[in-house]
Amino acid sequence: MLRNKQIILGVSGSIAAYKAVDLASRLSQAKTNIKVVMTKAATAFVTPLSFSAISGHTTVTDLFSSGDITHINITAHADCIIIAPATANTIAKLANGIGDNALTSIVLAAKCPLFIAPAMNERMWLNKATQANVALLRGRGVLFIGPRIGALACGDTGIGRMAEPDEIINYLRDFFIRQNQLANKHIIITAGGTEEIIDSIRFIGNRSSGKMGYALAEAAKARGAEVTLIAPPSELTAPGVRLVNVRTAADMHQAVLEGFAEADAVIMSAAVSDYHVANTCSSKIKKNNKPLILRLEPNVDILEELGKSKESQVLIGFAAEADDLISNAQKKLVAKNLDFIIANDINQRAGGFASNNNQAVIISNNDIEPLPLMTKRELADIIIDRLSAIISNT
Numbered sequence: 001m002l003r004n005k006q007i008i009l010g011v012s013g014s015i016a017a018y019k020a021v022d023l024a025s026r027l028s029q030a031k032t033n034i035k036v037v038m039t040k041a042a043t044a045f046v047t048p049l050s051f052s053a054i055s056g057h058t059t060v061t062d063l064f065s066s067g068d069i070t071h072i073n074i075t076a077h078a079d080c081i082i083i084a085p086a087t088a089n090t091i092a093k094l095a096n097g098i099g100d101n102a103l104t105s106i107v108l109a110a111k112c113p114l115f116i117a118p119a120m121n122e123r124m125w126l127n128k129a130t131q132a133n134v135a136l137l138r139g140r141g142v143l144f145i146g147p148r149i150g151a152l153a154c155g156d157t158g159i160g161r162m163a164e165p166d167e168i169i170n171y172l173r174d175f176f177i178r179q180n181q182l183a184n185k186h187i188i189i190t191a192g193g194t195e196e197i198i199d200s201i202r203f204i205g206n207r208s209s210g211k212m213g214y215a216l217a218e219a220a221k222a223r224g225a226e227v228t229l230i231a232p233p234s235e236l237t238a239p240g241v242r243l244v245n246v247r248t249a250a251d252m253h254q255a256v257l258e259g260f261a262e263a264d265a266v267i268m269s270a271a272v273s274d275y276h277v278a279n280t281c282s283s284k285i286k287k288n289n290k291p292l293i294l295r296l297e298p299n300v301d302i303l304e305e306l307g308k309s310k311e312s313q314v315l316i317g318f319a320a321e322a323d324d325l326i327s328n329a330q331k332k333l334v335a336k337n338l339d340f341i342i343a344n345d346i347n348q349r350a351g352g353f354a355s356n357n358n359q360a361v362i363i364s365n366n367d368i369e370p371l372p373l374m375t376k377r378e379l380a381d382i383i384i385d386r387l388s389a390i391i392s393n394t
């Protein structure tokens with residue numbers, strides 16, 4: 001999959017730059033056409049000559065040395081840019097659109113996918129400024145590989161270690177295999193917990209974080225799908241997809257219906273409230289000493305309704321269960337006429353609502369597939385794999 005790909009390898013100033021030499025060598029063995037761009041700080045760790053020898057092209061360290069407009073020309077046919085290692089400083093510049101060296105100018109001029117493999121001390125990675133910059137870049141569709149937990153150059157152990165060249169190569173290979181798998185497909189994904197209004201400032205909610213749905217949106221977008229993410233406002237960053245903010249189950253219902261006829265698939269990962277308050281108050285309810293009675297009436301089951309009216313759309317649901325995980329999820333699979341359902345045990349300790357991890361079972365009419373504990377992003381890729389298989393068979 002990597003053969004003949006035009007890849008720009010950006011190297012910034014970290015001790016992990018030595019790993020970039022190995023990465024360049026493996027990319028070259030995979031018959032890619034790589035051009036290497038280094039920041040000035042990177043040249044303090046590894047010489048440009050090492051990369052020139054491996055890539056067969058002069059390593060770019062200065063925008064103006066070759067007398068042409070390198071940053072525009074070099075990007076013209078690039079299939080992707082991978083920055084490995086990416087320092088906190090380079091990440092900050094990219095987040096803010098700064099082009100003060102060859103690498104950052106090239107990224108500014110490029111239209112191709114950008115991958116970033118960060119490498120830094122744990123405190124620098126966890127610094128709020130770095131995390132805000134990462135979130136901003138993710139929101140623009142930039143894909144991060146790592147960093148990983150391990151021994152750091154400063155002698156500490158923690159998160160900040162650059163992903164190994166093998167992992168980066170596998171990630172790029174998977175990316176190119178999947179890149180156009182869902183091209184021209186429109187996928188609606190719902191995420192987070194809906195909110196039911198009690199009065200002008202209060203609502204009934206639930207503890208869904210939305211992380212699973214956002215991970216699904218990122219995974220579907222990485223396959224070339226056109227994604228509409230429907231979710232309540234949250235601090236999560238939508239990964240460069242169309243975001244429709246809704247609060248109540250009724251609003252979510254309407255937003256899903258608006259896109260349904262044109263959609264190829266709907267993934268309902270939202271925790272939709274089953275009831276709404278019938279006796280809402282338009283101002284703030286004042287307290288008194290009497291009991292306050294809220295009358296709850298059932299909401300429409302969005303997925304069940306889609307299941308009744310679906311034509312060729314693939315429908316995927318989630319089942320949050322406290323007991324009898326498999327049999328309860330199977331009942332929902334049938335009742336809602338789904339292609340498959342992802343069953344979650346809400347009592348699981350290691351994963352769950354606010355966690356970045358999840359342990360799930362994928363259930364279809366002819367299969368029960370228990371999965372190990374993994375990150376929500378990894379689970380999202382498996383779900384999108386299953387979805388792609390169904391779409392490509394229809």
Ligand code: CTP
Pocket residue numbers: 249268269270271272273274299300301302303304316317318319320321332
């Ligand atoms: N769902 C929906 N509309 C609702 C309630 C749920 O579309 N009003 C969807 C959810 O997004 C999920 C699936 O149906 O994909 C199952 O939701 P879940 O809360 O697990 O089950 P319910 O059908 O609501 O049943 P119960 O709460 O009794 O388990």
